[in-house]
Amino acid sequence: MELLYKSTRGNQTKVTASEAILQGLAQDGGLFVPERIPRLSLSMEQMKGMSYQEIAYEVMRLFLTDFTEEELKDCIAKAYDDKFDTETIAPLAKVDDAFFLELFHGATIAFKDMALSILPHFMTTAAKKNQIRDEIVILTATSGDTGKAALAGFADVPGTKIIVFYPKDGVSPIQEKQMVTQKGDNTMVVGIHGNFDDAQSGVKAIFGDKELEVQLKESGFRFSSANSINIGRLVPQIVYYVYACVKLLENGELKPGEQMNVVVPTGNFGNILAAYYAKLAGTPIGRLVCASNDNKVLYDFFQTGEYDRNRPFILTTSPSMDILISSNLERLLYLTAGEDAAKDVELMEALTKNGKYRITENMKERLKDFCGYYATEEEAAAVIAGTYKDTGYVMDTHTAVAACAYKKYVSDTKDKTKTVIASTASPYKFTRSVMDAIDAAKYGELSDFELVDELSELSGIKVPKAIEEIRTAPVRHKTVCEVQDMKKTVLAFLGVE
Ligand SMILES: *Cc1c(COP(=O)(O)O)cnc(C)c1O
Numbered sequence: 001m002e003l004l005y006k007s008t009r010g011n012q013t014k015v016t017a018s019e020a021i022l023q024g025l026a027q028d029g030g031l032f033v034p035e036r037i038p039r040l041s042l043s044m045e046q047m048k049g050m051s052y053q054e055i056a057y058e059v060m061r062l063f064l065t066d067f068t069e070e071e072l073k074d075c076i077a078k079a080y081d082d083k084f085d086t087e088t089i090a091p092l093a094k095v096d097d098a099f100f101l102e103l104f105h106g107a108t109i110a111f112k113d114m115a116l117s118i119l120p121h122f123m124t125t126a127a128k129k130n131q132i133r134d135e136i137v138i139l140t141a142t143s144g145d146t147g148k149a150a151l152a153g154f155a156d157v158p159g160t161k162i163i164v165f166y167p168k169d170g171v172s173p174i175q176e177k178q179m180v181t182q183k184g185d186n187t188m189v190v191g192i193h194g195n196f197d198d199a200q201s202g203v204k205a206i207f208g209d210k211e212l213e214v215q216l217k218e219s220g221f222r223f224s225s226a227n228s229i230n231i232g233r234l235v236p237q238i239v240y241y242v243y244a245c246v247k248l249l250e251n252g253e254l255k256p257g258e259q260m261n262v263v264v265p266t267g268n269f270g271n272i273l274a275a276y277y278a279k280l281a282g283t284p285i286g287r288l289v290c291a292s293n294d295n296k297v298l299y300d301f302f303q304t305g306e307y308d309r310n311r312p313f314i315l316t317t318s319p320s321m322d323i324l325i326s327s328n329l330e331r332l333l334y335l336t337a338g339e340d341a342a343k344d345v346e347l348m349e350a351l352t353k354n355g356k357y358r359i360t361e362n363m364k365e366r367l368k369d370f371c372g373y374y375a376t377e378e379e380a381a382a383v384i385a386g387t388y389k390d391t392g393y394v395m396d397t398h399t400a401v402a403a404c405a406y407k408k409y410v411s412d413t414k415d416k417t418k419t420v421i422a423s424t425a426s427p428y429k430f431t432r433s434v435m436d437a438i439d440a441a442k443y444g445e446l447s448d449f450e451l452v453d454e455l456s457e458l459s460g461i462k463v464p465k466a467i468e469e470i471r472t473a474p475v476r477h478k479t480v481c482e483v484q485d486m487k488k489t490v491l492a493f494l495g496v497e
Pocket of ligand 1: 110111145265267268271320425
């Protein structure tokens with residue numbers, strides 16, 4: 001059955017999945033949501049034995065109904081291949097009594113790879129389906145993780161170019177090296193003299209420049225976004241929750257019909273929303289624990305029903321969760337308001353105007369499946385150190401926030417439901433913070449790459465290719481520009497005068 005997408009703000013005609021992927025954001029400023037959440041047509045039992053790619057197809061065909069079987073299978077095969085360092089794509093590691101769903105085995109060793117490996121293929125397929133002949137130019141501002149994952153995804157994909165802006169002095173040495181060594185003639189990486197907000201505002205200004213849009217169109221280009229509000233990023237993230245459940249059933253950890261809980265380290269609310277969509281589609285998920293770091297705006301929201309971003313922005317060792325406006329929460333609000341677009345608009349306007357809003361008691365009641373927990377910097381570090389000492393398992397700083405939230409949840413509720421913790425980055429991506437958590441006195445003096453070797457020795461896990469490669473890779477991107485010259489830089493790269 002065909003599934004169309006509508007806007008959470010209610011003022012856009014319904015579009016097909018491929019159109020929603022090409023547009024990214026709806027024209028009325030809302031987010032695209034499916035007009036209904038489709039139900040999985042196979043039971044968990046029936047999916048036993050299926051590969052990641054096969055389950056991906058089962059899930060995606062329900063959400064992306066205007067893609068043909070051949071198109072979807074082709075996208076899946078190109079995305080989930082030997083870029084991943086394990087055939088299982090998203091392995092589960094049992095540590096103590098919890099299951100860590102490792103989503104970091106892709107090209108850039110963070111969970112963004114799960115969606116950004118396939119998004120470029122969705123986009124080029126969608127462009128073809130909609131008779132768009134323009135070359136697609138992806139523009140991204142990044143504070144580190146998304147930029148590299150998007151670069152890796154789009155590199156050498158025919159019909160696309162990608163330009164990433166990052167704050168020259170605002171990313172870690174490993175993150176910078178990962179980006180400036182990116183291969184692919186269709187890629188460009190630019191450091192800007194400014195912070196992440198400057199980069200983000202600059203990109204938004206370019207997107208909003210109507211004159212530029214016309215000028216580019218004449219030269220055969222159109223902009224698009226690889227941002228996490230694109231449904232082309234949300235849908236692939238549903239897959240691994242279904243997959244985790246099937247695998248737990250397969251190895252006897254779950255009995256048929258038994259539910260599992262999930263704990264997700266959350267920033268923009270994309271990953272945990274995907275888990276909720278998986279639940280609504282029929283995956284036996286019980287509670288969804290939303291884990292925050294010191295920027296605990298979501299924790300407060302689930303406690304009180306009030307979302308309030310008026311607070312200091314705290315820099316933590318889990319930077320991908322340092323966020324005060326969780327864009328994807330809008331999709332959950334829309335659902336809990338009974339798909340009431342007017343209510344959604346009211347709340348989003350309040351957020352823009354006052355930086356806060358409060359949901360109704362009725363809506364709060366509908367959020368019962370969720371609960372929020374948070375971890376301070378000390379608590380997260382203690383979980384990394386403690387788990388390593390007790391089990392030998394080393395986790396990254398974001399996963400540690402989730403593991404800590406899980407401990408607090410169990411201690412509060414005594415809930416014994418089997419639990420999957422979304423493990424969103426390899427410890428190698430945040431080596432300095434991870435090693436400091438384990439033994440600051442011992443490792444404090446070493447360089448980032450020396451720490452990589454120490455981590456390998458201590459964890460017994462081979463240094464991932466993503467890190468090994470950048471040690472010696474030549475720097476290919478040296479462009480640095482002022483914020484006001486971002487547009488000029490884009491035009492020069494595209495060869496447009
Ligand atoms: C992006 C990211 C998150 C947050 O995910 P959301 O979908 O934005 O909630 C958590 N951990 C890591 C390592 C990330 O890169």
